[in-house]
Amino acid sequence: MDNKEQQYQQLLAQVKSLCAGEDYAVSVMANAAAAIHEMLGAWWTGFYIWHNGALRLGPFQGPVACTRIEAGRGVCGTSYERGETIVVSDVDQFPGHIACSSRSKSEIVVPLKDRNGSIVAVLDIDSDRLAAFDDEDALWLERIVDVLPLSSLQNEI
Ligand code: SME
Numbered sequence: 001m002d003n004k005e006q007q008y009q010q011l012l013a014q015v016k017s018l019c020a021g022e023d024y025a026v027s028v029m030a031n032a033a034a035a036i037h038e039m040l041g042a043w044w045t046g047f048y049i050w051h052n053g054a055l056r057l058g059p060f061q062g063p064v065a066c067t068r069i070e071a072g073r074g075v076c077g078t079s080y081e082r083g084e085t086i087v088v089s090d091v092d093q094f095p096g097h098i099a100c101s102s103r104s105k106s107e108i109v110v111p112l113k114d115r116n117g118s119i120v121a122v123l124d125i126d127s128d129r130l131a132a133f134d135d136e137d138a139l140w141l142e143r144i145v146d147v148l149p150l151s152s153l154q155n156e157i
Contacts, residue, residue: 008140011039016147025153029121030059032148036125036141037061043103044126047112048076049153050119055080058121065100074098076122079109083119085138089131101126108133110141112150120153 018031029047037045046060048069055069055076072081074097079086086109091097104126112121123145127133 004136005140007039008144011035012140012144012147015144019147019149023149025148025150026059028148032144033059033061036123036144040125040127040132042125042132043128044101044124047121047123048080049121050080055122062126063101066098069098075107075109076124079111079122080119083111083113085110085142087133087135087138089133091126103128105130106132108137108141110138110145112145112148114150114153120150 014035015032018035019028022028033045033047036042042062044060044062044065046062046065047058048055049058050056054071057065057067069076071077075086075088075091075094076098078096088094088097088107091099091104091107105128107124107126110123111119112123114120123141125133125141
């Protein structure tokens, strides 16, 4: 097991334990953002939650960010629309990237699906280094968001 795999194993176990007995998605998303942010040493880590026709800023760690992203806009809106994880090695090369900070150089966005397969939110992680994320990160982060209790999310916000 390499170092990265070990770190993600630990992170997955930590997020699972943060979810134990919790049914309020926002609290768990807040702790998950903190745990992921710390483990990855990211520049910005947070959730955008689908609400009334747009992605809205949810629990996050890092500097202030844009509050609303339309479907199909930027990396987050594109991931939401396609329903798939997007890894961007260089944000300047991604057409329509929404630059909340010039420090952000690369990012990964992972969609969160509820039990019916509908996308209810996305996890957005930005790094101040180029090419900070790869397919291995995508695989692990998909496993991590999969354990979050999302069923009540649309009723809560
Ligand atoms: N990077 C995102 C915008 C949100 S912020 O960077 C926090 C995007 O292009 O979707």
